[in-house]
Structures are given as C-alpha cells and as structure tokens.
Amino acid sequence: MILIFDLDGTLIDSAPDIAAAVNQVLHEEGLAPLDLPTVTGFVGNGLPKLVERVMAACALPSARHQELTARVLRQYEAEPSARTRVYPGVVQALKDLQVAGHELALCTNKPEAPARAILQQLGLDSFFPVVIGGDTLSVNKPNPAPALAAQAQMGGGPAAFIGDSEVDAATAKAAAMPFYLFTEGYRKSPVDQLPHHAAFADFANLPSLIGQTEA
Known part of the structure; x- marks a missing residue:
C-alpha cells in the first residue's frame, strides 16, 4: 500500500x-x-x-x-529546524512500514523546498522518494489533487493518508483514501468530529493499524 x-x-x-x-x-x-x-x-x-x-x-x-x-x-x-523535533516513534514506525512492503510519500502544505530541506536536516528524506509541497501544484490540501499526485508518482495503487488535522481529514475524504488520524498534532476539533478510519496517539501503533486494514 x-x-x-x-x-x-x-x-x-x-x-x-x-x-x-x-x-x-x-x-x-x-x-x-x-x-x-x-x-x-x-x-x-x-x-x-x-x-x-x-x-x-x-x-x-x-x-x-x-x-x-x-x-x-x-x-x-x-533556520527551519532549530526548535523542530520529530515526534517520538516516527523513525521506527517508518522503518517498520517499509520493511512490511509499504511505499511512503509526503504531501504537505509547506512549500516544497523547505519541506525537502527539513526532511534532510532531520534525517527523514530517505523515507520519501516523492514529496508534494504546497506550491508543487496550483492547488493544495484539502483539494485532493496533491494526494492523488503523490499516489500517481508512486506508481498508483491502493493508498492511505496519515495526518493530524481537519485539512488532512478533508483531503483523504476527497481523495477517497482511508485516513489515519494522529491525535497529538495540530487539530482543532475533537477526534470524534473528524472522519477517520483509525486514530492513534503513539506511532508505535501505526504499523499494526495499517496491517489490520490490509488483513
């Protein structure tokens, strides 16, 4: 996936x-x-x-x-990453997802150049061969086009979206992708008000949630 x-x-x-x-x-x-x-x-x-x-x-x-x-x-x-931190468990979760055979892409409303720069500075760039930024296309999230572009650039096939916010939930819905909601990010609404396939507070739980979807 x-x-x-x-x-x-x-x-x-x-x-x-x-x-x-x-x-x-x-x-x-x-x-x-x-x-x-x-x-x-x-x-x-x-x-x-x-x-x-x-x-x-x-x-x-x-x-x-x-x-x-x-x-x-x-x-x-x-100075894009002086105070920025990777959330706990992210790196191991990404490694586990790759080992399980999943392909990873990034779709953000941050402009593409600083997004790529911060991925490199934080050691996450090797996980994401495809990066769609807020200025990569003429539209950005919650329009589904950026997510669909990421899916297409990865070769197409079943896809899911992982995000933290109302914008991400709307993007996944518009792109007809299952949405996995990280509850510890920047959302403004209660979890039960955001449409999602599954929610998680700890990245250690994400690989098993994805696996349950595929089962």
Missing part, C-alpha cells in the same frame, strides 16, 4: 520554528509577538493562509500579504 504522510503536526512538531519566524517579522514591524498556541492554531492551510491569519490578528493591511509572506518564508528557511 502507498502511505501518504502529512508533515507538520504529523511527523514533526515544527510550530515553535514557525512561530519564531512569524515573531521575528512582527518584531521588525514593531509589533508584539504572538504566543505559540495562537500560531499553532494558524497552521494547516499553507504558509500564505497562516500569514493571512497572522495579519488579521495583528491588524496589518491585507495589501502587504505577498511581502510579509515572503519575509516569513525567508526567516523560516534561514
């Missing part, structure tokens, strides 16, 4: 680095920083949407959106 993973809030906790980039730009603007829970709540629909939400929270004029998005991205790319 092809297993398509989200990145932020699923494989890695990157919110502290995203918040640091946002707050550096706010500091340059002479504005007070936003706390981590606030910025974490803005994650999920890609960087442009995150910056749009930051601007609304800080009463910045919408005409500056493109400029501020570029500045936040430059700041983030300068």
Whole structure:
C-alpha cells in the first residue's frame, strides 16, 4: 500500500520554528509577538493562509500579504529546524512500514523546498522518494489533487493518508483514501468530529493499524 504522510503536526512538531519566524517579522514591524498556541492554531492551510491569519490578528493591511509572506518564508528557511523535533516513534514506525512492503510519500502544505530541506536536516528524506509541497501544484490540501499526485508518482495503487488535522481529514475524504488520524498534532476539533478510519496517539501503533486494514 502507498502511505501518504502529512508533515507538520504529523511527523514533526515544527510550530515553535514557525512561530519564531512569524515573531521575528512582527518584531521588525514593531509589533508584539504572538504566543505559540495562537500560531499553532494558524497552521494547516499553507504558509500564505497562516500569514493571512497572522495579519488579521495583528491588524496589518491585507495589501502587504505577498511581502510579509515572503519575509516569513525567508526567516523560516534561514533556520527551519532549530526548535523542530520529530515526534517520538516516527523513525521506527517508518522503518517498520517499509520493511512490511509499504511505499511512503509526503504531501504537505509547506512549500516544497523547505519541506525537502527539513526532511534532510532531520534525517527523514530517505523515507520519501516523492514529496508534494504546497506550491508543487496550483492547488493544495484539502483539494485532493496533491494526494492523488503523490499516489500517481508512486506508481498508483491502493493508498492511505496519515495526518493530524481537519485539512488532512478533508483531503483523504476527497481523495477517497482511508485516513489515519494522529491525535497529538495540530487539530482543532475533537477526534470524534473528524472522519477517520483509525486514530492513534503513539506511532508505535501505526504499523499494526495499517496491517489490520490490509488483513
């Protein structure tokens, strides 16, 4: 089976680095920083949407959106993994899934270049021969096209989606893929309000959940 993973809030906790980039730009603007829970709540629909939400929270004029998005991205790319951590159990789970014969791909709303950079810096790049970022196509999640593109680039065949958020649940549903919900990420809704095939809080349980689906 092809297993398509989200990145932020699923494989890695990157919110502290995203918040640091946002707050550096706010500091340059002479504005007070936003706390981590606030910025974490803005994650999920890609960087442009995150910056749009930051601007609304800080009463910045919408005409500056493109400029501020570029500045936040430059700041983030300068130090993308200083505070980012891989969630416990992820590496072993990915190894076990590969040993079981599954093919792994990545589908994230993070721009492709920083997504690839952080995978390399955290030692996860070898697991994912296919990476679809938020700017790889003209649309991003929850549109199903990025997930379907990942599936196609892996050669097609049965696929499932693993993510942590409302956006990921909607993506999997639109792509007609089973959805495995990692409950310790950035979701805003209760678990029972998100459509999912199975939910897990510990990556050590994911390989067996996938195996049960195939049985």
